[in-house]
Amino acid sequence: MKLLLIEDVPPLAELTREALETEGFTVDHAANVESARAILSVAPPDVIVLDLGLPDGDGLDLLHGLRNAGKAIPVLVVTARAGLNDRIDGLDRGADDYMVKPAAPAEIAARCRALLRRPGGLLGRKLQLGNLAFDTASRSVTAAGRPLVLARREIDVLEVLLRKLGQSVPRRVIEDAIYTLDEAPGPNALEASVSRLRRQLADAGANVEIHTIRGIGYLITEAGGA
């Protein structure tokens, strides 16, 4: 995966670059807006890690220009200037995710992978969590290497949860994704699907856990809370 790291502080850029390369990314580095634009024009990356405070301009303007040009490259904003209001600012202007410095390189890598896992993202074909694997093309699931046969609804629920790995997924987002407009789900239909999915995953020995967040929705993690 090709990653463009836009960061102006030399030691931080160097250390982050090394860490991201260890995580398996191919990293290009730009220390200012100008060189970032140059790299974007000749070698567009798969994902961008963007520091907002740059010596020759504001990272948000760069992001804005990118979105205006119709480029949908996922962008993870990393900034030291987080205030009570900056966060919304960044997301409103086209950032896909947001982190406040100091962010551990491992976490930056994890977030980038999450961005790439989104529908349309390059990692979207194969979703993996613990010993559970989900192939989005064939819609087949394996647990501990053995195929797992699930009903269509349960597969849909599992896909939505895995695509939003590490995040709470609101129940209406899941419902929107698994029911068509004609299928008005009953009040407990989703609960029933999740409950069946949990039982089947446990029976198959998958080391994942689906947590209920009352009032919000569901969240999938590797079992043992990791």
Add this chain to the structure above:
Amino acid sequence: MSRSLVTTLIRRLLLAGGLLTLLNIVFVTAYYSSDPEGLRREKVSHQIDRLAEALKAGPDGRLAFRPSERLMDTFTRYPDAYAFRIEDHAGAVLGEANGSLVPAESWRVPNGPDAWWSDVQVNGRSVLVGSRRANVAGETVRIAFAAAGDPSNLLLFVYFDELFVHVIVSLLPFAICLMIVNAVTVRQSLRSLVHAADAARKAGPSHGIAALPTRGLPTEVLILVEAINDALRRLGEALEAERAFTAEAAHALRTPLAVLSARIETLPKSSEIDAVRADIVALRRLVNQLLSAAQADTLVVDPVRQCDLAAVAEGVVSAMAPLAIREGRGLALEGVAPVMVRGDADGIAHALRNLVENALRFSPPGEEVLVRVTEPGLLAVLDRGPGIPDEQKPLVTKRFWRASASDLGGTGLGLAIVQRIAEAHGSALDIRDRHDGGTVISLQFLPASSG
């Protein structure tokens, strides 16, 4: 306790008016006391006036004396003190009472001057006799009045009569008019000042620093208001500078921390490195909380800004649920429906994050932290922690306060930040014991619909 300037001025002017009226009464009293002889003469004259009023022309054109009972009362009650005698131009008696009080000759001075008075000694008593010629219905009459002593206090009556004429009739309407004019003038003159005060009152804690209006202010007040506006402007600049400094400090502190954090990751894994990593996490948290505290201090909530409390809560619970699960606790939201309040969504979200973090830290593993949003504009976080003793409840919002020295998880800033954000919304942190164990911390916001 401060009083309204308008009220004070009007009250003082009324007091001054009242005092002047009183002074006038004292003055009139002193004037008449200094001239007892004049007052006595006035008494006689007054009685003669009253007797003259009782003279009416009859149907035959002749004068007749028809006194009222009230007039005669004085003479019937004190026969040896008061007397009168009325004669027409021919000397015929038209009316008389107690005529024997003075010797007959004392009454008769038919050709004397128009008015006279004298003291006559009768049986060792001094009797004042006064007489006056009067013209009633074309007839000339002479009315005489005599008084030995003053058992009926006629003198006092005369005095009050004088007082009535000189103070009540002439001065009081004028004084009342003057007081009304005073009150209206004071109100009118200070109206611009009252408007300026209203503008200042509206500029509450959440309304930021706005200059007071100077239009229509009198010079003396204008100087004061301009001085205040100047001070406000400098205060605003200082606040802006502090905000800018906070942002710069955030950058200056976080960047080296990020470098340190990244460098640690390159070192080979060991228990020492894990300890250093944990220290960096704590340091990062402290830096973030310090910056949050500084930002919360300068938070100004636009009074027209509104947000959906339920949406804010949903966002925060959603975002923090992974953290709660990682730490083996539950997190739940109750009461999801639009609850529109006046407030800053980012500020409220920040406050709620701090409350949830706090609740998660003090909750036993396996327990659930509950965020509840209810009408009208109430946001509450309920935990199953050990609870906060009553004597500590007022202390927890103090900066750097911790329940115990061993409480290393927190920075001691979380609830102080929440309190400050609550204040910026005109609210306050409410801490109560949960009835079945734990703590309920709630924030009340103003519903968006009100005003």
